[in-house]
Amino acid sequence: MPQRFYFDLTDGLTTIRDDDGVEADDLRMALQHAEEAIEEMRQNGELAQFSGHWWLIVRSKDGTVLATVEIS
Numbered sequence: 001m002p003q004r005f006y007f008d009l010t011d012g013l014t015t016i017r018d019d020d021g022v023e024a025d026d027l028r029m030a031l032q033h034a035e036e037a038i039e040e041m042r043q044n045g046e047l048a049q050f051s052g053h054w055w056l057i058v059r060s061k062d063g064t065v066l067a068t069v070e071i072s
Contacts, residue, residue: 005030005066007037008057011050015057027066030058038071047071 006021024030034056041047047054050071058067 001025004061005033006059006061007034008059009050009054009071010057011052011054021061027058031067031069034058034067034069038069041071 002023002025004021004023005027006018008018009016022030022033024033038047038056054071056069056071057065058069059065
């Protein structure tokens with residue numbers, strides 16, 4: 001059964017919360033969506049505005065952090 005996963009961006013001080021999320025069957029598929037989102041942001045030049053080290057945090061609806069993906 002699909003569940004909703006949320007992808008927040010953080011540098012440790014600033015967090016940009018994802019209030020919409022995406023539906024995926026499991027964490028593996030959610031991580032695939034995360035990698036695709038990061039690649040799309042790279043191609044669109046959206047990551048250029050982020051200086052320093054940033055991470056994409058994959059979390060559940062209740063806020064539990066399920067995975068962290070470095071993006072810089």
